[in-house]
Amino acid sequence: MRKYIILFIVCGFHHWVALGQLEKAKLPLTINHEFFFEDSPSMSADKSTMIFVSNKYKNPMIADSLYDSPFNGIFISKRHYTGEFQPAEPINAINTHFVVSKVINAPSISPDGNMILFSGVEKYSKTGEDIFYSVRIKDTWSEPQNIGFEINSEGYDGAPSISADGKKIFFVREIPFRKIGEQQCYKIWFSERESINDKWERPIQLPYPINQGCENFPRIHSDGRTLFFSSIRGDGKVDYDIYKSVLQDDESWSTPVNLKFLNTKKADTYVALNPCGNLLYFAWEGDIYSSTVPQEFKMQNILTFQGFVTDSLTSAPLATQIIVKNRDNPNETIAVFESNASDGRYTALLSPDKKYDFYLKMDDYYPKRISVSQEGLNFCEVINTDIRLKPFPKPVPATSVMTNTPTFKITTKQQRLESIKAKQ
Numbered sequence: 555m556r557k558y559i560i561l562f563i564v565c566g567f568h569h570w571v572a573l574g575q576l577e578k579a580k581l582p583l584t585i586n587h588e589f590f591f592e593d594s595p596s597m598s599a600d601k602s603t604m605i606f607v608s609n610k611y612k613n614p615m616i617a618d619s620l621y622d623s624p625f626n627g628i629f630i631s632k633r634h635y636t637g638e639f640q641p642a643e644p645i646n647a648i649n650t651h652f653v654v655s656k657v658i659n660a661p662s663i664s665p666d667g668n669m670i671l672f673s674g675v676e677k678y679s680k681t682g683e684d685i686f687y688s689v690r691i692k693d694t695w696s697e698p699q700n701i702g703f704e705i706n707s708e709g710y711d712g713a714p715s716i717s718a719d720g721k722k723i724f725f726v727r728e729i730p731f732r733k734i735g736e737q738q739c740y741k742i743w744f745s746e747r748e749s750i751n752d753k754w755e756r757p758i759q760l761p762y763p764i765n766q767g768c769e770n771f772p773r774i775h776s777d778g779r780t781l782f783f784s785s786i787r788g789d790g791k792v793d794y795d796i797y798k799s800v801l802q803d804d805e806s807w808s809t810p811v812n813l814k815f816l817n818t819k820k821a822d823t824y825v826a827l828n829p830c831g832n833l834l835y836f837a838w839e840g841d842i843y844s845s846t847v848p849q850e851f852k853m854q855n856i857l858t859f860q861g862f863v864t865d866s867l868t869s870a871p872l873a874t875q876i877i878v879k880n881r882d883n884p885n886e887t888i889a890v891f892e893s894n895a896s897d898g899r900y901t902a903l904l905s906p907d908k909k910y911d912f913y914l915k916m917d918d919y920y921p922k923r924i925s926v927s928q929e930g931l932n933f934c935e936v937i938n939t940d941i942r943l944k945p946f947p948k949p950v951p952a953t954s955v956m957t958n959t960p961t962f963k964i965t966t967k968q969q970r971l972e973s974i975k976a977k978q
Contacts (some may be wrong), residue, residue: 735792871898
């Protein structure tokens with residue numbers, strides 16, 4: 555079905571549309587397609603990668619006759635250094651895994667760009683829609699894996715969003731037989747784990763004032779404390795609006811704020827905010843848009859440190875932990891991030907109100923400490939910080955030592971006298 559907009563002005567590659575209080579920019583044709591819908595945008599913290607879902611996906615291995623309804627596939631677009639989005643491509647490693655069921659929903663990319671989470675239904679599944687994940691392997695993606703029974707239930711589990719440190723996940727579960735108007739209602743759930751190598755703890759529902767009866771589509775910001783979500787509450791509304799709530803020091807959540815500058819008279823759902831807090835992406839009537847954030851809604855900037863951890867001699871990528879400590883209080887661990895095993899890339903997202911030291915300790919390598927500084931930098935730009943670890947010297951094999959060691963002939967005093975007489 556052809557999509558339409560209320561009002562547009564052509565400006566470069568963007569369409570500027572009057573929605574609510576501000577003008578929003580429709581993303582270019584490299585993202586949006588005139589005859590298909592695009593939804594659920596999600597952006598990596600370094601602003602280099604956008605993923606979204608679209609029904610324009612077709613698996614070339616399956617005949618068209620097998621399609622009795624559109625299939626949702628996950629697409630990815632890389633950003634050129636000029637800032638333009640490159641033509642989006644389907645992530646076949648994910649899409650082909652679910653092509654029989656035709657169901658993929660609500661994808662989100664982790665802030666470091668190393669993981670994609672989404673909900674889907676596998677062939678022969680008896681548990682309904684579950685949450686899956688795929689990890690980045692250089693420029694490709696792994697086969698999807700079920701996130702596990704700690705998160706997934708026998709009913710619907712979807713709309714996953716993971717924190718920058720990989721230790722918190724937010725998602726929704728359906729409230730059976732609960733609808734407002736045409737909208738199905740859900741509750742937002744939350745789980746934690748000690749490290750990215752540990753299992754998820756038993757999920758719990760987020761408390762009031764987040765869950766009030768009809769919520770959906772949670773997205774945790776790069777700061778790990780600001781939650782965006784959709785909700786139907788008050789004023790007789792029967793469609794979702796987008797709200798924002800912040801986790802307080804006492805572990806309570808602030809009163810959700812309606813993002814009135816963004817919300818429309820129709821259902822408003824997915825939103826992705828960049829670490830700067832000044833630009834967001836959202837879906838509206840089957841297309842993806844961007845918008846600046848009004849001053850009263852802007853958030854504190856988040857610093858984005860990014861680089862590659864490699865062997866100083868071979869330049870081979872290294873997968874290791876990067877422990878971030880408060881430079882003014884070395885006993886305080888701020889966060890722990892990990893570099894990607896396939897290319898060594900890491901992304902560390904930190905508040906600009908502290909000074910930091912990065913600590914790296916890895917078997918067979920000398921430990922390293924790096925003091926990073928953000929003074930005089932543009933907080934909206936990625937701070938490139940490559941890290942090279944020096945390996946321990948390799949021990950020389952024993953056979954080599956014996957071969958290269960000079961030998962000496964030991965003689966007695968009597969033998970030396972006899973040798974002198976013989977020469978005379």
